[in-house]
Amino acid sequence: MAAFTMPDEAVRWVEATIARYPDRQAAMLPVLWAVQREKGWISPEAMVWVGDRLGCSASAVQAVVRFYTMFDEEPVGRWKLQVCRTLSCELMGARAIVDRIRERLGIEPGQTTSDGEFTLQEVECLASCGTAPMMQCNFKFYENLTPERIDALLDELRGRVPDHDDVEPVIYERPGADAYHAMFPRGAEAAPSGAAGEAGR
Amino acid sequence: MQRGLDRPGESHVLEAYEAAGGYRAIRKALGMSPEAIVDEVKKSGLRGRGGAGFPTGTKWSFIPRDSAKPRYLLCNSDESEPGTFKDRWLLENDPHLVLEGMMIAAVAIDSHLMFNYFRGEFTYPLARWRAAVEEAYRKGYLGKGIFGSDYDLELVTHYGAGAYIAGEETGMLESLEGKKAFPRNKPPFPAVEGLFRSPTLINNTETLATIPWIVENGADAYTQYGTEKSRGTKLWSCSGPIARPGVYELEMGYDLMEFLEGDLGGMMEGVELKGIIPGGSSVPVLTPEECRGAKMDYEGLRERGSLVGSGGFIVIGDNMSAVDCLLNLAHFYAHESCGQCTPCREGCGWIEQLVEKILDGRGTQADLETILRVSDLMAGKTICALADAMAWPAVAFIKKYPQEFAALCAGPVDMEGLAEAVGRHDHILPKAS
Ligand SMILES: Cc1cc2nc3c(=O)[nH]c(=O)nc-3n(C[C@H](O)[C@H](O)[C@H](O)COP(=O)(O)O)c2cc1C
Ligand code: SF4
Ligand code: FES
Numbered sequence: 001m002a003a004f005t006m007p008d009e010a011v012r013w014v015e016a017t018i019a020r021y022p023d024r025q026a027a028m029l030p031v032l033w034a035v036q037r038e039k040g041w042i043s044p045e046a047m048v049w050v051g052d053r054l055g056c057s058a059s060a061v062q063a064v065v066r067f068y069t070m071f072d073e074e075p076v077g078r079w080k081l082q083v084c085r086t087l088s089c090e091l092m093g094a095r096a097i098v099d100r101i102r103e104r105l106g107i108e109p110g111q112t113t114s115d116g117e118f119t120l121q122e123v124e125c126l127a128s129c130g131t132a133p134m135m136q137c138n139f140k141f142y143e144n145l146t147p148e149r150i151d152a153l154l155d156e157l158r159g160r161v162p163d164h165d166d167v168e169p170v171i172y173e174r175p176g177a178d179a180y181h182a183m184f185p186r187g188a189e190a191a192p193s194g195a196a197g198e199a200g201r
Numbered sequence: 202m203q204r205g206l207d208r209p210g211e212s213h214v215l216e217a218y219e220a221a222g223g224y225r226a227i228r229k230a231l232g233m234s235p236e237a238i239v240d241e242v243k244k245s246g247l248r249g250r251g252g253a254g255f256p257t258g259t260k261w262s263f264i265p266r267d268s269a270k271p272r273y274l275l276c277n278s279d280e281s282e283p284g285t286f287k288d289r290w291l292l293e294n295d296p297h298l299v300l301e302g303m304m305i306a307a308v309a310i311d312s313h314l315m316f317n318y319f320r321g322e323f324t325y326p327l328a329r330w331r332a333a334v335e336e337a338y339r340k341g342y343l344g345k346g347i348f349g350s351d352y353d354l355e356l357v358t359h360y361g362a363g364a365y366i367a368g369e370e371t372g373m374l375e376s377l378e379g380k381k382a383f384p385r386n387k388p389p390f391p392a393v394e395g396l397f398r399s400p401t402l403i404n405n406t407e408t409l410a411t412i413p414w415i416v417e418n419g420a421d422a423y424t425q426y427g428t429e430k431s432r433g434t435k436l437w438s439c440s441g442p443i444a445r446p447g448v449y450e451l452e453m454g455y456d457l458m459e460f461l462e463g464d465l466g467g468m469m470e471g472v473e474l475k476g477i478i479p480g481g482s483s484v485p486v487l488t489p490e491e492c493r494g495a496k497m498d499y500e501g502l503r504e505r506g507s508l509v510g511s512g513g514f515i516v517i518g519d520n521m522s523a524v525d526c527l528l529n530l531a532h533f534y535a536h537e538s539c540g541q542c543t544p545c546r547e548g549c550g551w552i553e554q555l556v557e558k559i560l561d562g563r564g565t566q567a568d569l570e571t572i573l574r575v576s577d578l579m580a581g582k583t584i585c586a587l588a589d590a591m592a593w594p595a596v597a598f599i600k601k602y603p604q605e606f607a608a609l610c611a612g613p614v615d616m617e618g619l620a621e622a623v624g625r626h627d628h629i630l631p632k633a634s
Contacts, residue, residue, distance in 0.1 A: 020357050022271075022314070022397050028379030029362050033321070054379065067381040068362035070321045086283045087482055087529045088440035088515055124365065124533055125283035125482075126322050129440035129513070130447045139324040167324040177470035180442065184520055 004045035010038055014053060025054045028064055032071060037164060041072040069123070077112045077119035079157050082136040085122040088129030093146075093183030097133045098122060100147040104154055117158060131171055133183075138162050141169035146179055213329050215336040218297040224342065226413035230305045231350045233416075235266075238309040242412065244420035246432035251277055251368075251405030252481065252511045253586075254499055261402060263392035264310040270399040274307045274315040275377070278406045279361060279368035281320055283482035283533060284513025287436035288406035290448045292319070292326035295410065296333035300356075302409030304347070305416055307354055310402050314355050318373055321362040330358060365537035369585045370403045372539065383539050384585040405511075407436055427453030431498030435509065441516030442469040453498040460497065461516070472518035476601065480510025482530050483590030485597035485630055486517070504633040506597075523602035524609055527595060528556045534591040545588035548579040552595050559609050566614045569599060569606055573626040580629040589629075596627055 006014070014034055018027040031053060035046045042050075047061040054061075065071045083089075083098050098120075102108060105118050112119040128134045131143035142153065149172055175183075211217040218224070230238050243258025264272055276299065280288040291299055299317075307315045319327050334356060337343045347354050359377055361367045367376040371385035374396050395401025411433065415423045426433045431453035437460075439446050444466025451460065457479070461467065468474055476486045479497070485507045487495065495505045502509055517526060531553035540546040552575060555568045576592035583589075599606055600623045607614035 023378065025379035026377060026397075029321075029360065029376070033360070033362065056379075060380075064379065064381060068321070068364050070363035085529070086533055087478075087526060088284050090525070090529050091441045091515070091517060091521055123363075124536065125281060125285075127280045127286040127289045127320070129284050129286050129515070130438060132440060136322060141325065167328050169325055174446075180469060181471055 004043070004049045006035070006038055006049070010034055018053065025056055028054060028061070029068070032061075032065060036071060041075050043073075075116075078117050078162060080119045080121065080136075080138055082121045082123040082126075083109075084124070084126050084128070084132070084134055084136075086125035086129075088125070089132040089134060092132035093180065094133040096147055096183035096185075097135065097145050097150060100150045101154070104151065118154075128169075131174070139164055139167045142172075143169055144172040144174050146172075146175050146183070212294050213296055213333060215297055215333065215340065218295075222417075223297055223413075224301055224348075226417040227301050227304045227308070227342075228348055230308050230416050231348060231352060235309050235311055238305065238416065241420045242309070242415060245415045245423040246420075246427075246430075247408065247411055247415065247423070248431075248499065249405055250407035250411070250435060250512065252282060252483070254509060257404065257408055260392065260404070261306070261309055263390065264400050264402055265393065266311065268400055271314060272310050272312040273396045273399055273401045274303060274310065274312045275373065275396060275401055275403045276303050276315070276317040276406055276409055277368065277370065277373060277403055278317055278323070278326075279320045279373065280323075280406070280511075281365040281368045282511040282513055283530070284438060284440055284478065284515040285481050285511040286438045286440075287448045287512060289323060289326050290436070290438075291406055291410050292323065293329050296326075296330045297337070298410045298413060299330075299406055300333060300337060302412035303356075304342075304354060305412050306402060306404060306409055308352065310400075312402070313353050314357070316357050316359055316377060316396070318367075318377060319358065319360040320367070321360050323360070327358070327360060334358065364539075365533075366539045366585070366587060369587065372585070373403065374401065381539070383541055386584055428496075428498050428500070430500050431509075435497075435512055437497070437512045437514045439465055439514045439516070442472045442518040442520070443467065443516050444469060451497060454501065455497045457492050457495040457497050457501075461492070465516075468516070468518060472520060475517045475519045475521070475523070477517065478507075478513070478515040478594075480508045481513030482515065482533065483586075483593065484508040484510040485593050486523075486526075486601060488601050491601075500633070503631055506630055506632060508631050522609075523598045523605045524556060524560055527598040528553070528560055530594050531556050531591065534587065538587060538591075542583040542588065544579045545583045545591070548575045548588060549591050551575055552591060559606060562609060562611060564606075564610045565612050566607075566610060566619060569610070569614070569619060570622045573599060573622050577626040577629055592629055593631070596623070596630060599623060600627055600630075 014031050017030050021027050042065050047058040051058040051061045107120050109120050109122045128143050133145045134143040239261045247257040248254040345353050364382045366372045367382035369384045372382035376382040391401045424432050434450050434452050437449045474489050478486045491505045499509050535549040535553040538545050538549045555572050558564045576595045579588040580592040
């Protein structure tokens with residue numbers, strides 16, 4: 001088993017962070033974040049390393065990693081596309097967004113493309129409901145999405161290197177009524193049980 | 202009262218905040234006795250904006266003053282209630298307002314270490330917040346002897362990693378201690394035994410952001426706004442197929458339909474109103490009839506059988522079925538239940554499966570009645586309110602849109618029998634007090 005190491009600068013950051021809390025273990029989440037930022041995911045070796053720093057067992061660390069959905073126990077794609085599926089986003093066309101990504105990339109939610117470029121996930125409300133539908137891509141939000149914007153965005157991302165400090169959201173112009181209705185394959189006339197059945201999941 | 206609403210663009214910068222009168226209230230508070238600050242907040246009638254609506258001043262007065270242990274202030278910026286995005290707005294556009302509110306609360310309970318807990322996805326609000334905190338430290342507004350006084354005040358910014366339940370206050374304490382966010386049994390309440398077993402005051406971001414105005418202008422000025430029982434203003438996060446979604450600050454008691462048709466610009470072209478969830482996904486949905494004449498405040502919404510909650514105003518159009526809405530929410534709660542309590546763990550999953558079965562066209566009347574019965578067994582019987590947050594929407598959607606559920610069932614549904622079943626279980630829904 002290869003020894004787990006973190007760059008000196010990250011180790012210094014970790015120690016300074018632990019010192020800010022009244023209790024070492026309280027720094028658990030920030031320290032796990034530091035590892036995930038550095039390595040892309042949290043390996044069993046990383047959990048031992050974190051446990052040593054915080055004075056707790058690797059299994060205690062693992063329990064925490066498993067509890068919080070943003071931590072990855074396996075490598076993920078270079079671009080992690082997390083589409084919000086919760087109510088306000090579904091009301092505004094989230095299913096059409098997920099469907100377009102599935103078609104374009106040939107993967108289902110939870111999967112990674114074979115070239116390791118993209119991982120697709122469905123996630124819960126990200127507090128951008130007024131600019132729905134939306135997704136988080138690595139550390140950045142993309143809001144007011146449409147299938148066409150997904151097409152352009154996927155092309156753009158392929159040619160780019162992720163920059164973790166680039167966190168300012170991209171808020172597209174809100175789609176007009178036509179673009180909105182186009183995201184609902186069977187339209188308003190199918191109400192009241194409109195989105196049920198084949199239009200959906 | 203949210204200063205940033207008038208200062209788009211640069212409102213997050215310290216200089217702009219001070220130019221608009223920022224950091225006057227904390228200076229005033231440092232010259233007041235802690236008891237006087239708590240009294241002022243009590244008199245203002247302010248209630249918690251995180252969801253439960255607990256009177257803020259009363260909560261502050263629960264913090265023991267004579268304890269030998271340190272006291273902590275914790276700002277709840279976990280904002281994960283579906284349909285709610287006002288705290289994110291505040292943190293991005295008015296971080297100094299939140300910070301000033303936190304400072305005043307800390308001084309009022311004699312705390313020298315405060316925490317702000319962000320949800321892990323809030324990288325941008327976090328960046329804005331960090332920049333604001335740095336400005337404040339550089340100016341001597343945080344650290345040793347703040348604002349030239351002899352009061353020391355430190356701040357730790359913490360962030361989660363994806364868990365709705367970390368927004369529940371005792372789940373947050375566990376999370377901040379580096380553990381799974383399992384809510385704790387109460388009592389002891391956090392005010393007595395919170396973070397690291399020390400007295401801890403937990404308030405929502407918006408609640409704290411309201412404090413500077415109250416301290417600066419006085420409780421009497423604050424109570425000029427709103428109604429007798431619901432004082433002041435509240436932020437509403439508005440989403441769904443409406444013309445102008447976004448965050449709005451409204452005086453308590455605002456007319457709901459006037460808000461929808463006026464400020465929000467009505468429904469999007471080609472969509473009719475089906476219902477509105479006024480206070481975040483956990484509160485019962487209102488039909489258009491119930492919306493008419495409703496007042497947006499604590500009593501007004503309760504009178505209609507719903508709640509202010511977090512103020513997540515979700516407008517539902519006629520292009521989505523009530524059954525789909527319930528499935529969406531059931532999936533959310535089943536995913537987010539921490540699993541400690543059997544009624545919640547089993548109940549959320551069970552409701553999700555039954556709604557899915559109905560959507561599949563395989564459901565029966567008995568399944569609908571099971572959902573109602575299970576909801577009844579969940580509400581008020583668990584460690585935290587997540588179980589209620591599943592039970593309320595389940596009963597409310599079936600009660601208010603029974604035809605939509607019946608239309609999808611495999612066999613015939615006796616609507617009278619279904620209504621009777623609803624009648625046996627809808628006592629769990631909020632009602633006028
Ligand atoms: C399941 C659940 C999730 C919650 N999520 C949040 C949240 O994201 N933000 C928040 O401020 N309060 C949340 N609360 C309410 C908190 O428990 C607590 O009441 C609140 O932070 C207190 O602040 P306030 O009195 O200023 O409202 C949640 C409660 C429950 C039961
Ligand atoms: S009610 Fe649900 S979420 Fe709350 S503590 Fe119990 S199992 Fe966990
Ligand atoms: S429902 Fe998608 S961001 Fe809130």
